[in-house]
Amino acid sequence: MTDLVVKSCGPMTTLQDRGRLGYQRFGVSPSGAMDRRALAMANVLVGNPPDTGAIEFMNLGGAFTAEGGDLRVALAGAGCSLSVDGTAAAPQTSVLLKEGQSLEVGHARSGTFAYxxxxxxxxxxxxxxxxxxxxxxxLGGLNGTPLKAGDRLPCRAGAEGGEPMQLALSLPEETGPIRVMLGPQDDYFTPETIRLLQESEFTISSQADRMGFQLTGPRLEHAKGFNIVSDGIVDGHIQVPGSGQPIVLMRDRQTAGGYPKIATVISADLGRFAQLRPGTAVRFKAVGRDEAVAAARQLKDWIAALPGSLTPVRFNLTTEHLLSRNLIGGMVNGLAPAASDQAS
Structure with missing residues (x-):
């Protein structure tokens, strides 16, 4: 069996897939990849189903090596770079990591999470x-911990995975406010506070992790107090505690909470929101159920279309590329007599 060996990585480098579904009634958080779009891109590039478990990087990259065989790998998300033995790989391509070679993932440059x-x-x-x-x-991960130097990740059979591929389909350019649906406790806030949520600019604070992103901005006043009977939590719920500063709950959230939730980030925008860095300004826009459902279906269709956008990597025939390849399969002496001539 081939192992991917961790040489170095950041403190919150973890294993993530779609998440641990069906256990919230027991108080178990779903967890899962913060940006499922980027997870899908990386997996599709190596021929995996989109939700297959992968390594999630948070801000920092890492270094790895292959032991016991070759591995086909791919990286997506956060503008991170990937190189093998110092040779940079093109974005949105899979690469072959041969046994003993070193793979390096650079730090995040345009987001937070990469896969x-x-x-x-x-x-x-x-x-x-x-x-x-x-x-x-x-729960989960490798022995219930984040990854660290010296860890060995066993890989399944067929990990070399065929020829290098590239994705012609990129993440759509998404700008503008993060879309939310009001509720489920928007009635705990005045109409003025609801208007303030949609017309004001908030900032991602430094208190942002996989459990929740705390925001700073105008105080959101409660109309009925800030305590409710604890009820269920879903990804994207925007809780407003007594401070009036909202908290967007993310993948590692608790399963129940006792603060009123003024709105919920729609599922199609949660990956984009997750990639916002501390200090980034953000605005919210309330939408109806029909738009939220249509956006969710559009994202599902986009992920389903990823395999159809794969094409083989076409190398540029530069001198550097040709010199990097073993183009000689053997040598003959054209002036030497042929074997049949010597026999006669």
Missing amino acids: LAVAGGLAVEPQLGSLSFHLRSR
Whole structure:
């Protein structure tokens, strides 16, 4: 079996897939990849289903090597670079990491979260049906911890994964406000506060992690107090505690909470929101159910279209590329007599 060996990585480098679904009634957070679009891109590039478990990087990259065989890998998200033995790979391409070679993932340049996928997936035992690591419960991941130097990730058979591929389909250019649906406790706020949420600019604070992004901005006043009977939480809920500063709950969120939730980030925009860095300004726009459902279907269709946008990598025949290849399969002496001539 081929192993992907961790040489170095950031403190919150973890294993993530779609998440641990179906256990919230037991108080188990779903966890899962912060940006499922980028996870899907990395997986599709190496021939995996879009939700297959991969390595999630948060801000910082890492260094790895292959032991026991070759690995086909791909990276997507956060503008991170990928190189093998110092040779940079083109964006949105898969590369072959040969046994003993070094792979380096650069730090995030245009977001926060990036994903490294391996052809065939990682042969790590899931917990409650998922590889996703959840920090506070220590569920999932590799032995219930984030990755660290010296860890060995076993990879499934067929990890070399065929020829290099590239994605012709990029993430859509999305700008403008993050779309939300009001509620479920928008009645705990005055109409003026609802208007303030939609017309004001907030800033992602430094208190932002996989559990939630705290925002700074105008105070959102409560109309009925800030305590409610604890009820269920979903990804994207915007809680407003007594401080009046909203918190957008993310993948590692709790499963129930006792602060009123003024609105909920729609599922199609949550990956884009997750990539916003601390200090980034953000605005919100309330939309109806029909637009939220249409956006979710559009994202689902976009992910489903990824495999159809794969094309083989076409190298430019530069001198540097030709010199990097072993183009000689053997040598003959054209002046030497042929074997048949010598026999006669």
